[in-house]
Amino acid sequence: MTALAARRRHPLALVLLIALGLLATGAAYSALAPKAASAATTSTQDIAAGKKLFLANCASCHGLNAQGAPADNRGNIAGPSLIGVGAASVDFQVGTGRMPMAEPGPQAPQAVVRFDDKETAQLAAYVASLAPGPQIPTAEEASGEGGDAAKGGEIFRVNCAMCHNYAGAGGALTRGKYAPALDNTSPKHIYEAMATGPQSMPVFNDKNITPENKKDVIAFIEASRELPHAGGSSLGNLGPVPEGLFTWIVGIGALIGCSVWLGSKAA
Amino acid sequence: MSQTQHGSTDGTLAQRPGLPEHAPQIEGTTAAPTLFENPGLPPHVHRLADTDPKAAKRAERQVAALFTLSILGTLVFLVSYFAVDPQTPVYIPLIGRTLLQNFLLGLGMGCGIFFIGIGAVHWAKTLMPDEEVVEERHYLRSTAADRDGAVQALQQGGEESGIGRRPLIKATAAGALGLFGLPFIVALRDLGPLPGDRLSRTMWKAGMRLVSDPEYGPIRAEDVTIGSVFHVMPEGIDKVHDKLEQKAKAAVLLMRLDPADIKSTKQKAWGYQGIVAYSKICTHVGCPVGLYEQQTHHLLCPCHQSTFDVTEDCKVIFGPAHRPLPQLPITVDTEGYLVASSPFHEAVGPSFPERGHR
């Protein structure tokens, strides 16, 4: 009898064999199984998982059935209805950390993202299941590549600059609300914001700004970010106010400093 | 004069001799000048370069170094102008990504100029004499003789001209001189046409389609969903010869509200199934009122923060504007596209004096 043959009859041999078999099957499966498709296809498991997440994190403001909370006597709504807002809304709000809203305020600011991609997708799937609404754009749709930045600029200046500023540096709205700066927003989130109109932002549906035009707008925003600032520091891209402050503080300050030096006696 | 000689630093202030102890007020004025005597210039203190030849040499080298920096700066400009590609970007800390050639040109020119100044001032401060010099002032008022002489010369000249004795010449000269400038004023008349009623009229006519700005595509009623805002212009605005002038009056905002939210019956009647169209030109000083806050249904003008409530016929709820935005009555045509059902019923844009008459 050989050494191997002697070990074949070991009491744990069967356990080891089954473990090896499971390991091999699992490895083969994960190596060979097809990757999950993009958010376009969701499974009922995603929806169910999303509903669970929703009930735990969102229902307190948005209602158990996402029907929203009633407005208070000043017309403020704690949580609007999410029926019909679509997967794109959720992907935007949760993906930029705006939701769940950490504390009450005039609006939800961009914040630390609380959920990972999978959980975000599940929440999106759940909300999308409630009623049809704007879908998450494909990677090709949401990219600026192939877009016409010049056309995008014209569209941006008519539709976006009055809230977000000519360079996307943000601007004020009434009562403490604001249109945020765009320098840290991904192209996908820009697309989704245009399509869903988050909070105070109006909805720019595909008949208003077509998907090609949305691509042009994204191309313009990316070009504005990537092009060098030709004349020096942009001073925040906020226009004449920082320029005036810079004049007084740096310009007049330096010149008064030089004047004092000029008028003082040498050592 | 003793007051301007160098005084000593010992002792106390002396009083000007021959004056009372408490300062008297000059009659007819509020001023009561001091009774003390000016102690004279303080003693001169020498600089290092005045007394120490090594310090002077050091200062001389410093000045020379500063002028040399200027020369180097100018050279940097001259080289960068020709040798550096204008499109090359560069990253500079605290500034960010900028264009290399522009930066080098500025740095070069700046150093080239700045250090001439610093060098010249340092030279003056350290090496040129800094003994204070005293110059006397003179009263500005001329002597009585000069003043009388001037008056006399004027009077004599006036008499010799004879204008006092010849009223006919005086009258006609005044007439001629007074009138000759008028043609130049009258010639300004054609600076511009009279305003007429152009301020009260826009390009909008009944049946004109609303097209999106800046793509100029027509809009169907069902495309305008709740929460949307469309920036629109009248169809054909891209073909007129005075496009910008028409745009400045014809810009319109199209929004859709839930009809239950609209409080004004006139607003509902002039709209179409909750879609309403309002002039985009602010009634304050004419900026485009572009900011539509979808949830509060408020329109905010970014210039001076006039706020209009779209649920209440765009009446002013905050800010310096006075009048609500004029509404454009709309309907749909046979193909389902949104059209104006009539022109504006009032003048759009900022108030002007005769607004109430037209």
Added chain:
Amino acid sequence: MSTSLGGRVVGGTASYIDERTGAAKAMRYGLRKVFPDHWSFMLGEIAMYSLVILLLTGTFLTFWFVPSAAETVYTGSYGPLRGVEMSEAYRSTLDISYEIRGGLLLRQIHHWSALLFVASIAVHMFRVFFTGAFRKPREINWVIGLTLALLALIEGFAGYSLPDDLLSGTGLSFARGMILSIPIVGSYVSSFVFGGDYPGEALIPRLFIAHVLLIPALLVGLFVVHIMLVALHKHTQYPGPGRTEQNVVGYPLMPVYTAKAGGFFFIVFGVTVFLSTFAMINPIWAYGPYDPSPVTAGSQPDWYMGWLEGAIRLLPGWLEFQVFGWTFSFNIAIGGLVLPGLVTVAAFMYPFLEAWVTGDKREHHLLDRPRNAPTRTGLGAMAIAFYVLLWSGGGNDLIATHFRTSINDITNFLRIAVIVIPPIVYVVTKRICLGLQRRDRDLVLHGMESGRIVRLPHGEFIEVHEPLSPQDAWQLVQHDAHRPLPLPEGADGNGVRRPGTRAQRIRAKLSHFWFEDRVEPVSPAELAAAHAHGDHHAVTEEHTEMQKQLQTGRH
């Protein structure tokens, strides 16, 4: 006499010119002219040199700028605007920025210099005001200076509106709304200014001529008169030992001031170029071409128009009303016309008002220390506070986004603050001045606290006060005391009413407002009384020794 070639050439040229102009006499007088030395006298020079820089860089820009509103399509190197329709003015400015080497730098120098020009005029004006340099014989120069300031504002506005970009075009749209608010004739004036409807094609060429020819001619002409008057009156000087109303103490033009003031030109120019190297200004390519439909958030004019912008934002809408069908937009007209008019008139009138109140007809060449004119200093601080509050109103949306507050709250706060805060600033500033004057009196009477504690033989502890040197003490006692005028008699001995009494009464009341609260400088009698004070006598003797030792090292 130099016999080198260079020396002979210079000598020969000078002789040639002198034989034809008699210039040697002027040079003999002018080259040794004395200028007093103080850093605050350089502030006006910043403005002067900025004007030169503006003329120089502006001339460069006119070689490439096209002042036309004719439409064209962009084909240059800035990608995000290729294929976009724009005016020739905008296109040529883009070309200056992106196609002409050094063009962007020159454009930026021109614009930064303009901002510095107006800012330096402001600080120069503050220095002149707070030191009373506008008093006789310099009232005319004050009036000319204010006119120059107003012209600078208009020139700057015209200049940054020339490129026809979105931001400045929005500003022109605002200007047109302001013109329309002129009562009765607003629409006519607007039609004449714009050559018809807004925006029209006439405005850019007209602004160009105003900006390049008409206003610079006025600026240069008035400035030459301004500087000639300074030369004629000779510069004022701060009071001090050896300085009187009859002299000027300082350094001669040649060589010290040629080097210092000439060098300062290069310093101002250099700093302006550095600003233009490190910081972008007016990035017109990012704003886009002007179109009446789009607008950017954060639309503000350049800083010096900010106070008018603030006034327009703060004035409430109920100020507009209709009478017999005529509309009167006082919410705009007050901010755009009445307010600048009142401020200008008040500023122009101040020297004459103060001269009337004090009745002082003497020439003044010694400056006031601001603390010695508490009411004037308080009024000036109040005016500055008013201006700064309006200026912040002009940026209320940026304050809102950067401090996370509501623009509505900021606007409402400023509406009240603009009325309430300036009088408070007046009172506080005046009190501070009076306090400083009391401190000066203390210094003269009791000397400077040295921080050294000495125990006297009989056990008392005192702090040693070093008496001031005569030069230092002079600085604190040389100024005039001002006392209110007595109220005039209403009638003479027989009960006949004196003519002109009403004006005299107003004048006396005003002089009370100006001078009732006062701290007079130490008089010789008070100084003698302080010196006779026994307590410090023992210390004084010992102290004269220490004083002698300290004086040699003090300066």
